[in-house]
Amino acid sequence: TAGAKPLKRVMLKISGEALMGPQGFGLHPPTVERIAREVQSVHEMGVEICMVIGGGNIFRGLQGSAQGMERTTADYMGMLATVMNALAMQGAMESLGIHTRVISAIPMDQVCEPYIRRRAVRHLEKKRVVIFAAGTGNPYFTTDTAATLRASEMSCGAIFKGTKVDGVYDKDPEKHPDAVRYETITYDEVLQKHLKVMDASAIALARENGLPIIVFSLDEPGGFRGILAGKGTYTRVEG
Ligand code: UDP
Numbered sequence: 381t382a383g384a385k386p387l388k389r390v391m392l393k394i395s396g397e398a399l400m401g402p403q404g405f406g407l408h409p410p411t412v413e414r415i416a417r418e419v420q421s422v423h424e425m426g427v428e429i430c431m432v433i434g435g436g437n438i439f440r441g442l443q444g445s446a447q448g449m450e451r452t453t454a455d456y457m458g459m460l461a462t463v464m465n466a467l468a469m470q471g472a473m474e475s476l477g478i479h480t481r482v483i484s485a486i487p488m489d490q491v492c493e494p495y496i497r498r499r500a501v502r503h504l505e506k507k508r509v510v511i512f513a514a515g516t517g518n519p520y521f522t523t524d525t526a527a528t529l530r531a532s533e534m535s536c537g538a539i540f541k542g543t544k545v546d547g548v549y550d551k552d553p554e555k556h557p558d559a560v561r562y563e564t565i566t567y568d569e570v571l572q573k574h575l576k577v578m579d580a581s582a583i584a585l586a587r588e589n590g591l592p593i594i595v596f597s598l599d600e601p602g603g604f605r606g607i608l609a610g611k612g613t614y615t616r617v618e619g
Contacts, residue, residue: 387608389428389504391531391539393524396437396465398542398598406437407468416472421605423478428504430534431511432527433469435461455519459486462523466513479508485517497533504534524582532589539591542598547615548577566619577617593617
């Protein structure tokens with residue numbers, strides 16, 4: 381199974397692109413709702429859920445800076461994009477009747493709560509889904525690092541990274557039909573082989589804190605719940 385013992389609290393990391401559905405950009409409400417249902421089915425198991433959603437569907441800092449914008453400005457725009465995604469997901473979760481809180485690394489009191497660790501823990505204990513927005517609050521980072529940081533702070537048992545494919549492959553499975561999926565792989569191998577699991581700072585932080593990363597397909601209906609119940613295919617990064 382994904383965990384030796386049942387996991388009490390987990391982090392789900394999804395990219396902003398996961399929310400754009402068949403569109404090339406932005407938010408696709410039916411897709412947001414579908415993902416909210418996937419989270420709901422895990423919430424029903426009694427698992428405490430943290431979420432981090434990227435912002436790449438709306439804005440990516442590096443691309444902005446490549447177009448002549450200052451990197452830090454572009455990164456702040458990227459962080460703001462994650463807040464929009466978090467609010468969209470909160471709306472979808474609450475319409476399913478799941479109490480959800482958005483907590484931002486950059487305070488914006490009229491929009492959501494500021495990040496206060498003990499308060500976030502309390503929400504989780506009360507079985508509220510907590511969506512951590514605005515990344516780490518710092519430029520030059522990614523939401524993968526934010527997910528790893530918050531998962532460490534919240535003492536999550538693992539990070540679940542929902543992607544388009546059901547794990548980590550030795551080469552891009554969308555381009556190479558003979559690509560082989562790893563059942564398990566170490567943090568060091570991911571770094572040495574430059575495998576696109578998470579960026580290097582996120583992998584290093586997960587390694588330091590002994591936080592397993594489970595890469596699975598978010599396109600597979602019931603996939604998230606299945607893996608928590610010990611079914612399905614995925615890659616486990618640890619060791
Ligand atoms: N970002 C940042 N600091 C953070 C997290 C995100 O500056 O701690 C910015 C960065 O510009 C990044 C953008 O927000 O490109 C969107 O985040 P990310 O690329 O991680 O989103 P994803 O690829 O998961 O959709």
